[in-house]
Amino acid sequence: MTEILDLVGIFVFALTGALMGVRKRLDVVGMAVLAEMTALGGGVVRDLILNVRPAAFQSLGYVLVPLAATVIVFFWHPHVARVMPVLLVLDAAGLGLFSAVGTQKALEYGLSPLHAALLGVVTGVGGGMLRDVLAGEIPTLLYDRQLYAVPALLGSGVMAGLSTGGLHGWPATLAAALLVFWLRVAAMRRKWRAPLAKGAEE
Amino acid sequence: MTEILDLVGIFVFALTGALMGVRKRLDVVGMAVLAEMTALGGGVVRDLILNVRPAAFQSLGYVLVPLAATVIVFFWHPHVARVMPVLLVLDAAGLGLFSAVGTQKALEYGLSPLHAALLGVVTGVGGGMLRDVLAGEIPTLLYDRQLYAVPALLGSGVMAGLSTGGLHGWPATLAAALLVFWLRVAAMRRKWRAPLAKGAEE
């Protein structure tokens, strides 16, 4: 079940990567590269830090699902602007799934709950940051003021707490992922904003 | 022989990195850093994913050859524009060598043929992508529409097929590298172009 959640996360992140490719007028190869990097980047960084061979290079599905997302975006996508709200909601779902699954894997490999939650955030936001940097943009989460990394951190913390308290498995993962998703969507709808330093406000 | 091919690939990639440094008006330190990153980046990422210590940090030649390329570009280079076609052909040669050698090493470390070919592409295009990002540009292969990653993928696939079929060693590596080189140069000369998504064409 966790593997299915992981594939769903990979699919929605790949969609955001391919859509970014359309928005930046990249060709189909660029769309596919961005889809793969967005979908697999966070998990690859997580696995490199855990010092294990990245899951992306051991599973057929992890490599092929982003290509399927690329094909869908390539053919189905007439107007980019219209799907931006959908893109953001999909992105929130991927963020939740990746943060929760990343935290769980980090705990399995012996990291402390705090470091596991941190690596969960890296898993959740890493692919999107890579996507933005490759597309020539400052990563959205750095300046956007809408909360993105904070929901991931709270959900990863809850996941680490549940796991440390003995609640493993996909129900815990799903609960933590939904918490991240709900916090992220609420942050977008209610415009919860991260503060700026005084010097930067002028 | 494979080691010599590897050093040749490092040399030509380092030349493209140092030339990019000249084009962006970087100083000699920036040229050397771009030369090292372009030449060694793809292989370092490959080795990190294979979970082995990067070859670049175990060999004297891998570190010194990019410095030699930097010195050559620094002194020999009067007008950047004039050598851009040469740069592109050198880059195609490096792409072929790195893709083939990367695929072979990935197979030796037990990756499946599909994942080995994928890691071969990462080896081939990784250094150049790093070079472009560090130089403040969107990686050429994402938007250029001229085929770059596709020749690398086809050559890496052939390499994986030959190796799986029992044809190892430098003749197979050289054949796969030449296939990439020929496809890449043909793509440039005949202007084979990757398609854009419909939404991006408007």
Add this chain to the structure above:
Amino acid sequence: MTEILDLVGIFVFALTGALMGVRKRLDVVGMAVLAEMTALGGGVVRDLILNVRPAAFQSLGYVLVPLAATVIVFFWHPHVARVMPVLLVLDAAGLGLFSAVGTQKALEYGLSPLHAALLGVVTGVGGGMLRDVLAGEIPTLLYDRQLYAVPALLGSGVMAGLSTGGLHGWPATLAAALLVFWLRVAAMRRKWRAPLAKGAEE
């Protein structure tokens, strides 16, 4: 003692990251991410290359110190411009500490003196390069012409020489770090400049 020097280096690098966040008008989350990345990025890359689990994911202090630096910059910082000279001196101190500590760790893990010095430079400059790329800028050290990587390389080389000659421990680390600091500050004050290639001068 080496651990304390390491934490001091992390603190000053985190300050430069958070200050960059203010300068680019990032929100407090972006400031924290840049602080963490600048402070921990070089060491994480060093540990990935040494093929060991990154120290940043095993120590509480390494994660919390950049957050403390972020809080200090967030509240204490009224005018960015006024502290830029301080930022540069702090950065020189962090560069020295990280280069020396990085070289020492690389030697402990069996790299040759030359490769250890190179990895020391990567440790010293890696976090700052990551900071600049994430902030949407070409890494300063590539174009600035003021010497930055060269002091790190000389200090790392001296560190590798001292260690190879039997002088280990924090006095050697501190001496090498001070050498980098002094060379870097002297390079700024006396405007020692790295040359440009002829083609780029026109």
